[in-house]
Amino acid sequence: MMSIDRRSLVLGALAVPGVACLSRAARAAAPSRIVALGGAATEILYALGAGDRIAGVDVSSGYPAAARAKPNVGYYRSLSAEGVLALGPDLIVATDGAGPKEALDVLKSASVRLVQLEEAKTAADAAERIRLVAGAIGERERGEEVARAVAEDLAALETALASVPKRRNALVLLGPPRGGGLMAAGAGSSGAHALALAGADNAASALSGWKPLSDEAAYAMAPDAIVVLQTSAPLSPEEIARHPGLAGSPAVRENRVIAADALGFIGFGPRVAQATRAVAAGIYPEASLPALPERAWTVDRTPAKR
Template identity: 40%
Template sequence: MMSSKRSLRSMAFGVFMPVALVTSTFAQAADGGNVKAQRIVSVGGTITEILYALGAQDRIVARDSTSSFPVDALAKPDVGYMRALSAEGILSQKPDLILTEDGAGPADVLNILKDSEVPVVTIDTPPSGAAIAKKIQDVGAAVGLEDKAKNLAEEVDTGLAALAKDVSAVGEKKKRVLFVLSTAGGRIMAGGQDTEAAAIIEMAGGVNAASAITGYKPLTDEAVIAAAPDVVLTMARGNHQASPDEVFALPAFQSTPAAANKALISMDGLYLIGFGPRTPAAAHELASKLYPDVVKP
């Protein structure tokens, strides 16, 4: 069961301390950013995505399994799932910088990496559109690309401002959206308050139908019915995308407004809830699917 916002991010795509608190080796090696780091192990799909956007892809020697964008990243050696890392696998890449998202682990592996004296920087990843710019700037600062990071952060903020303007046209007739993480065994795992799912739904002009819970938690059939979602939102998983017939055949959904209209939206997980450079585009796409007559693709 997933009970925290960070566990979902790492599952979807996306360490051990905030970016301001790096290992002493890093602080001594490079004031203002490790410009000399040429062998970066990137742990976290959004971190990898940002590094590519900053033009630092040639400095990445390995990435974790949640790093699925851009597709070129898949050609890099894979050090495993970000919450089940192996110190040996990472150190075998002979990194001179390990850059991770908050939530990587396990803790004993991170301790080994710290003791190895390889610089380790962890980027805080709160589920908020307003926090994306800082995330980008923190990554830029860690690799000595502050100017490029500043420009990219400003582009993202501009995109978010444009999104807010477009979504404002929706007015008060907002749709209730239920984010469903899984339906394993007919049990609905949904995204409540303080989650990436809640944040992206709000950014797209929707109302989170699971606001009665916090984090990612299972809902009873009665709770799903009471949530009365107009739309169900899911993550597309690889080549598999749940069909409306599959989802709305579940008893919990059969009497909901979403089932009546077979209103199901599936989007790539990292794109949808990664909260990186593509978030303005992802939120705009979601808004256009929710309100096709108001927000144009």
């Protein structure tokens, strides 16, 4: 495995509406060799049934498991344009934050269509970017089906959460790599946007973006719930319960520390409704939340390795 901070991979794996750029030689034919740069882009392509057309992915593409068997071009924030083009793609789908700029400039000047997605912030964004990618790969009908299902699931969850008598303050945390400190999702971050979908207020709203969390700041926040994003940087609810700044918080005292699928929850991809429901159920265990239907893209049916 490459020595790349998975925490950073997750932070940047989010993207949404708006094609930021299309290269000069956009092809009319449906692409057959697609390179996906960013975990959310990869998930969308698989949800659209285009997994067999993916020629390569980046290291943040961990779902479904089949994606991990694809040729890997490295981390999408530190790309080598030559490495991407060596796969012979006829379409590149990149999430927001792909770079560096010099590499993107090379890709944009090549005779390959490049669809670059913007940051995701709302439920509408999640559905819209599915339609966007579907249009780029010639799967508009399938894209509408997936986008509509995601929108319906999120709407059902929003309706149920509207009846919660009192919103709780929640804190979203990423684990520390190599002995570093916890990172908290401040205002304007992907974690803050995801919390809004889960019907909670952000206990770290005084911060901006993803920031290190000191013991003193954690104690002052006194969150009602804590969402621990699961990445390769190990962090468990049990560790949170022992954290000096959080051990006495309402979240720990009342057993509202939730382990969450990082890419599913803050990635705003096709699994966002199911991941958000799981988090909301942990924040509001007393609430009657709808059991969302199982979708083809929310269950990984990759055959287990023997």
